[in-house]
Amino acid sequence: MEHIVIIGNGIAGVTAARHIRKNSDKKVTLISAEADYFFSRTALMYVYMGHMRWWDIEPYESYFWEKNDLNLKNAYVEKVDTDAKTLHFAEGGTTQYDKLIIASGSTTNTYGWEGLDLNGVQGLVTKQDLEELEKNAPNKEECPHAVIVGGGLIGVEMAEMLRTRGIEVTMLVREEAFWTNALPHGEAEMLSRHIQSHGVDIRHETNLDKIIGDEDGNVRSVIVKETGEEIPCKVVGITTGVKPNIKFLKDSGIETDKGILVNRKLETNVRDVYASGDCAQQREPIGNRPPVEAVWYTGRIMGETVAQTICGNPWEYNPGNWFNSAKFFDIEYQTYGWVQPKERRKDFEAQFHWKCKSDLRAVTVSYHKETNEFLGINTFGIRMRHEVFDRWLNENRDVDYVMQHLKQANFDPEFYKRYENEIYSAYKDQQPVTT
Numbered sequence: 362m363e364h365i366v367i368i369g370n371g372i373a374g375v376t377a378a379r380h381i382r383k384n385s386d387k388k389v390t391l392i393s394a395e396a397d398y399f400f401s402r403t404a405l406m407y408v409y410m411g412h413m414r415w416w417d418i419e420p421y422e423s424y425f426w427e428k429n430d431l432n433l434k435n436a437y438v439e440k441v442d443t444d445a446k447t448l449h450f451a452e453g454g455t456t457q458y459d460k461l462i463i464a465s466g467s468t469t470n471t472y473g474w475e476g477l478d479l480n481g482v483q484g485l486v487t488k489q490d491l492e493e494l495e496k497n498a499p500n501k502e503e504c505p506h507a508v509i510v511g512g513g514l515i516g517v518e519m520a521e522m523l524r525t526r527g528i529e530v531t532m533l534v535r536e537e538a539f540w541t542n543a544l545p546h547g548e549a550e551m552l553s554r555h556i557q558s559h560g561v562d563i564r565h566e567t568n569l570d571k572i573i574g575d576e577d578g579n580v581r582s583v584i585v586k587e588t589g590e591e592i593p594c595k596v597v598g599i600t601t602g603v604k605p606n607i608k609f610l611k612d613s614g615i616e617t618d619k620g621i622l623v624n625r626k627l628e629t630n631v632r633d634v635y636a637s638g639d640c641a642q643q644r645e646p647i648g649n650r651p652p653v654e655a656v657w658y659t660g661r662i663m664g665e666t667v668a669q670t671i672c673g674n675p676w677e678y679n680p681g682n683w684f685n686s687a688k689f690f691d692i693e694y695q696t697y698g699w700v701q702p703k704e705r706r707k708d709f710e711a712q713f714h715w716k717c718k719s720d721l722r723a724v725t726v727s728y729h730k731e732t733n734e735f736l737g738i739n740t741f742g743i744r745m746r747h748e749v750f751d752r753w754l755n756e757n758r759d760v761d762y763v764m765q766h767l768k769q770a771n772f773d774p775e776f777y778k779r780y781e782n783e784i785y786s787a788y789k790d791q792q793p794v795t796t
Contacts, residue, residue, distance in 0.1 A: 366458035373638025374464035376664025394437035467603035476572025481580035507596040516600035625677035697750035698737025728760035
């Protein structure tokens with residue numbers, strides 16, 4: 362029986378396993394040193410905050426794996442021998458495969474600062490990171506102050522987590538507003554104000570110089586690069602992005618760059634070896650998408666893609682229109698299509714921006730200034746329907762049509778205040794409407 366081995370039991374690996382089982386009776390083994398069972402990584406923060414228990418973020422009951430004849434192995438792959446089709450484990454022992462799917466995910470990105478090896482310095486990517494944070498910051502008595510280095514989605518998640526336990530938080534953000542590498546400036550400034558309103562001391566245009574430890578190897582403080590200021594703290598959260606977890610592939614013969622290089626079928630340069638999820642890098646990026654996509658839903662799509670190919674029904678990875686969602690404390694964010702920050706904006710791209718007086722809701726619409734084609738939308742504090750914007754993007758609707766029919770996309774519950782008339786009125790004042 363053909364043996365399919367999957368390194369990683371995150372969304373990409375587990376989706377591949379499920380679809381291989383749906384379409385075949387191949388032997389399937391999932392290997393992970395992180396957790397015995399698949400869990401929802403995006404829900405890690407809610408365990409620390411007390412909203413969910415660990416087993417609440419495991420989508421499948423423990424009997425699911427045996428029922429579906431999916432083998433689980435808790436181990437760390439130290440070496441991949443592609444010539445012998447053999448995996449070597451750090452704990453000792455080996456296993457052989459007929460086909461290999463590498464879905465090893467991401468790891469915290471660091472930049473060589475002094476003090477990274479101190480106790481209390483950590484990222485927020487894995488189950489072990491969550492356990493480490495519970496140990497390092499159980500309460501404000503044992504951890505009165507934490508410093509978070511970097512903004513972005515992981516940074517704001519960690520800030521919210523720590524604030525729920527009354528821990529003082531300072532964020533060092535190198536940009537002039539929060540997440541300006543992904544958001545237009547008006548939205549970034551609004552989020553900076555919102556983060557500050559939750560008691561976070563967010564320092565813009567500020568970089569970490571080094572981390573200082575005490576005589577026991579624990580974090581004592583950080584030094585700010587620009588001013589030399591020393592900020593006392595017990596925890597330093599490194600949230601300066603993630604990178605593909607691929608160090609174990611050295612000398613494997615598998616071609617890598619930032620990630621594992623793959624074609625549209627997620628095939629590597631080595632026969633019978635595939636890569637999926639955060640660790641995969643498209644040799645040729647798809648449209649405006651980055652070649653490495655550390656996004657939950659793209660991992661799910663990649664998992665099914667590689668499963669179909671392995672089961673004799675070759676698929677090409679096709680993620681469709683870009684979309685994403687997140688939460689910044691109590692502001693929900695959605696994006697559909699492309700709304701580029703100033704640095705990446707094309708000459709033809711124009712944007713309309715509306716912000717509610719409450720400073721808690723905003724909409725930015727991107728469109729082609731010559732053809733009037735709708736390119737994308739960012740929404741903050743107003744829920745919108747994915748399927749509606751996906752259809753409008755596929756239909757190449759013009760921006761005037763989208764703005765006139767914005768109510769069709771609203772997903773807020775019945776008794777929420779509606780803002781479409783106000784948004785459309787502001788749009789008409791800024792942009793002539795063709796009838």
